[in-house]
Amino acid sequence: MPSATVENYVKEILALSMEKGKAQVGMGEIARGLGVAPGTATSMTKTLEREKLVQYKSHKGVTLTAKGRKLGMGMLRRHRILETFLVETLGLDWTEIHGEAEELEHALSEKVLDRLDKFLGRPEFDPHGDPIPTKDGKIAQSNMRNLLECRRQVASKVTLITDQGVEFLNFARRKGLVPGASVEVISRDLVSDAVELRIGKTKPFTIGSKAARKILVASS
Amino acid sequence: MPSATVENYVKEILALSMEKGKAQVGMGEIARGLGVAPGTATSMTKTLEREKLVQYKSHKGVTLTAKGRKLGMGMLRRHRILETFLVETLGLDWTEIHGEAEELEHALSEKVLDRLDKFLGRPEFDPHGDPIPTKDGKIAQSNMRNLLECRRQVASKVTLITDQGVEFLNFARRKGLVPGASVEVISRDLVSDAVELRIGKTKPFTIGSKAARKILVASS
DNA sequence: CCAATGATTTTGAATAGTCAAAATTATTTC
């Protein structure tokens, strides 16, 4: 069994490589991402290599092996299923679930994970709208971004509303945020928690980040 | 935050002291219970003392402080709520849940624990029939034992059937295992998984350990 | 092409938890 630390390193490397679209990840990024000193990342990386989870090129960076990618995807799956459970079943707010899932994901057996998945009805997306990897480590490579992550000043097409509640769906329809609609993010301000939008050529309006996160748009 | 290791030691000390009915617990018992060398128990005990979780008398043993007892009860609560969840909600078998709960209990925040408790309808007993401590660390000091734990060759009164399913309750009624009945465990054989019983002065019969565990009797 | 800057690696040390085996202390038994 890999230790929780090993799992976290692999998860971070996977996340960074997906984020960048490049397989190779540098020590600095890992260290920053995990909140650890650079030297620690280097030495831990060597441990990962010994366990054949990554391939390491000194002064270049690390790349996950097939085994590493599998472990990483497994962690992502655990994490997202847990987040879904925390929100859907226990009614926690999506702002507070990340840290909780972070702890629990290392303590969850394969069996309990599968039962949880079944109990939740084999969800495809977590509460943030991120796709949940399948058991064999494949991720539905949806090129969707939510309105907090997508490019600004460029029109995109609404593709998915992740909050299926009546209330939110009604709100979205009133605003014209329906699948197929053309939407452009004009500006985002994290302090005031506001996202300014325009549907097609209509008058701009503002919604909160909580709502913006639930609207996914296509982004090539 | 106490480490998972600290939590396990405190839990073990609490379990042993309750089991024996004596507050003070020896190093050997702890070491055996936790599957660790005796010297390890001694040194860890000193760590617990530094954190004011136990009071340690060299060559005598340890006693939990109020703080230690509170932590221990908290762990017992976590453990039993988790077991209840694993059985009631995810449908795992009670034979496989102990180890699972053992892992998860260290990763569960106070908040998630409370939500889980609420979701389960604030249960008072776990699937084994053990009482779940309240949030302030009080345990319903029921002097109940199940038929696997109670003294043999002595008549006791049936007080609780922990499996509330129709099927099991019908089975129990047919056998005369109803609250108030006088029952005596004649013999127990773990290999054949059999428990031989007699109700009052009637003819003895045999039931399996799974069933025996669901029947609680008063035991002073 | 070479000095400055930034990233990475090495080194030496710390902490938590563990073990085996030797030393010590308690408890029984006669």
Place this chain on the structure above:
DNA sequence: GAAATAATTTTGACTATTCAAAATCATTGG
């Protein structure tokens, strides 16, 4: 009450993970 036995404590060592700071390597602007 002394010898035998059992339990406990001490000692020295090991692993995993971490840090700070020094040393080294890589890149890039002039």
